[in-house]
Amino acid sequence: MTEALSPADGASGVEDASPAAVDVTVVILTWNGERYLEAILASLRQQRYDGVMEVLVIDSGSTDRTLQIVAAHPEVRLHEIPNSEFGHGRTRNLAAHLAHGRHVVYLTHDAVPSHDRWLYEILKPFELNPRVAAVMGSQIPRPWCFPLLKYEIRAVFQGFGPGFGTTLFYVDDFVQDEAVRNAVTFYSDVNSAARREVLIGEVPYRDVSYAEDQLLGRDLVDAGYLKAYAPRASVVHSNDMTLAEYDERMVDETKGLREVGIDVAVPAWSVIARMVVRGVVRDQVHILRDGDFGLLRKIYWSLVNPLFHLQKWRGVRRGALEPLAPVGH
Incomplete structure (x- = not known):
């Protein structure tokens, strides 16, 4: 039996659920992610979602308080790998194979859902069209983020569509210019969701050292799937960098x-x-x-x-x- 999160009193509570009963697996990839992890887990417990959610943390050798934080949440599944085995695409593929849900939602350890309908919003496009294989949510930079990155994040996501609705992306004969193709296939998995059957089947993540999300976005569209942008599925995220x-x-x-x-x-x-x-x-x-x-x-x-x-x-x-x-x- 796996402990999973499910709705209770208008929010997500904890109950025992068999793997077959899980609707969505939220995957958090961690490596020394103590700074925001507690806030992420708290936000997940507050999600107003009608299905059964499980949370899977894949940790790649944290030496800070990350593992202690996870241990304090018995509803969270933990899978540990050596840091040497981590790969941006490889580890996300591992997560898809370990997941029990029909959909796999990915968060990095510094991306905090900004409201209690985030999960609903990032999963909704899958209901709207069966050809939607992946959904990218939006990102809100932290107030103290350095200006270049702060304003760049805002501009990038504003460019993918209005904040009040979902945008679908696909490639057809209209797309002739490489720059347009790059924009159409752009994908960020900091805050994203995908159909598990697609990830473990026809279009897995490729094992590359970086930009695994960009490659997945291109591979999915080239395979004839649709990619969605769901701006209302927002997370607070910006890299803390010197x-x-x-x-x-x-x-x-x-x-x-x-x-x-x-x-x-x-x-x-x-x-x-x-x-x-x-x-x-x-x-x-x-x-x-x-x-x-x-x-x-x-x-x-x-x-x-x-x-x-x-x-x-x-x-x-x-x-x-x-x-x-x-x-x-």
């Missing part, structure tokens, strides 16, 4: 895009200079109007945010120049 870490992050992201077949041109230093200036000027307007920042923080970010722009484009250039490892399957 200036030095951001450079490495952009290297990894750029290499990951190249590994899955998305061309990234090597930006000349003149292009980088132009992009940095453009981004700094754009962000400065937002910083001055940002109600999350007090006066001192606005002054601080006015001085520091330009360095993040420089790190971003330095990282893109490095990632576009470095050799690639072979793509796994």
